Amino acid sequence: MSNPWLDVSIPLDNGMHGWPGDPPFFRAMHAGTAKGDVCNVSTLHLSSHAGTHMDSPFHFLPGTPTLDDIPFDAVIGPARVVPIKHRTAIGAAELKKLNLKKGERILFKTRNSTVSWKKPQFDRDFVYIAKDGAQYIADQGIQTVGVDYLSVGGFYKDGVATHHILLGARVWIIEGLNLSKIKPGEYDLLCLPIKLARGDGAPARCLLRKRS
Ligand SMILES: [Zn+2]
Numbered sequence: 209m210s211n212p213w214l215d216v217s218i219p220l221d222n223g224m225h226g227w228p229g230d231p232p233f234f235r236a237m238h239a240g241t242a243k244g245d246v247c248n249v250s251t252l253h254l255s256s257h258a259g260t261h262m263d264s265p266f267h268f269l270p271g272t273p274t275l276d277d278i279p280f281d282a283v284i285g286p287a288r289v290v291p292i293k294h295r296t297a298i299g300a301a302e303l304k305k306l307n308l309k310k311g312e313r314i315l316f317k318t319r320n321s322t323v324s325w326k327k328p329q330f331d332r333d334f335v336y337i338a339k340d341g342a343q344y345i346a347d348q349g350i351q352t353v354g355v356d357y358l359s360v361g362g363f364y365k366d367g368v369a370t371h372h373i374l375l376g377a378r379v380w381i382i383e384g385l386n387l388s389k390i391k392p393g394e395y396d397l398l399c400l401p402i403k404l405a406r407g408d409g410a411p412a413r414c415l416l417r418k419r420s
Pocket residue numbers: 257261262263358359383409
């Protein structure tokens with residue numbers, strides 16, 4: 209029997225963490241059986257980067273691929289969850305010890321999974337991919353990179369630079385994973401962003417299954 213699929217997505221819900229300045233996630237019941245309607249229908253108001261989501265190159269780079277162009281191989285297949293010890297940023301020095309291989313799908317488990325998501329509000333001090341780390345990932349030809357909070361770049365530092373480097377190298381980006389229940393190791397990844405036409409980003413359901 210194969211191992212179970214594990215959900216590493218954040219629930220989309222009112223009050224959830226969101227990027228400061230982006231529209232906050234808001235859901236209202238448009239129709240509801242509780243108020244006598246025949247069915248339940250929600251109205252959603254959200255950013256294309258709400259919760260667990262993916263970024264396309266078009267997020268930062270005009271004229272580049274959008275999320276509806278995503279090659280499915282980027283988000284379906286083997287992936288490696290690697291632990292990051294650094295408390296602030298994922299840098300080239302730590303990445304060099306991981307023996308990254310061309311075409312790999314890599315998900316970084318940092319302290320964000322256990323600390324940032326539990327904070328009452330958006331955590332500005334989340335662990336991010338430093339500029340030199342992003343350049344190393346791009347140079348290694350990594351196919352897909354996943355992080356366990358809302359941006360690959362930092363809030364105070366390397367926000368734009370890290371996105372530019374990764375997206376410029378056509379590394380596909382998954383943001384907003386919750387890896388708190390995931391041990392480092394080899395997994396199958398299944399992560400499908402919704403098909404937002406010309407998407408700069410889109411929420412995704414992401415699953416991992418331990419490879420035995
Ligand atoms: Zn994003």
